[in-house]
Amino acid sequence: MSFMEKINLAALAGGVLALGWYLVRVVPQIGQVPLDEIAWKWPMAIAMGIFIVLLVISAVRMAISDPAVRKADGIIDDERDRDIERRGDAWGGHAMHAVGFAALVMLVLDVHSFWIAQTLFVGGMLAGVVSIGVKLFAYRGEV
Structure with missing residues (x-):
């Protein structure tokens, strides 16, 4: 498993945990x-802080334990990694x-700002999941 694939798995886990933590606190209040x-x-x-902290801790732990990162040349990705990252980022960007x-x-329709914020936050997190999902499928040769 490449370093970039590990980073994507960590981002997926951190994003799901942070989003879950947020939804458990907010959804019960609705209604x-x-x-x-x-x-x-x-x-x-x-929740954003949780995501960032989990991602940084995971990246540091992986960088310390990954022999490719510890090499003097500092090359942690190859052309395949860059292509996969580009493809996943494009799909995440579309989402x-x-x-x-x-x-x-929603703004044009004068929807309450609560719902707009939820759309942006949850939708942004789900767009990240789309991006990472495309990357992980690509690493497995399924995209």
């Missing part, structure tokens, strides 16, 4: 309290464009 009173801003910020478009439509 129970008015939208203006739902506590979502700090949990969203904390994020759809999320952004949905948020713009």
Whole structure:
């Protein structure tokens, strides 16, 4: 398994954990309290922090333990890795464009800012999952 594939697996795990943590705190409030009173801003910020911290810790641990990273030449990816990253990022970008478009439509329709924020955050996380999913399938030769 290449270093970049390991990084993508770590990003997927961290993203799923952070999103799950966030949803467990916010979803139960929907329908129970008015939208203006739902506590979502700090949990969203904390979820982003959780994701970043988990990704950094995972990357450092993998870099320390991966012999290819410790080599003096510093080459941790090859042409295949770069092609897979490019393809996955393109698909993730397409998904994020759809999320952004949905948020713009919601703004035009005067949808409550809570729902717009949720669309951007959850949609952004899911766009990341799409990106990583394409990369992981490509590493297995299925894309």
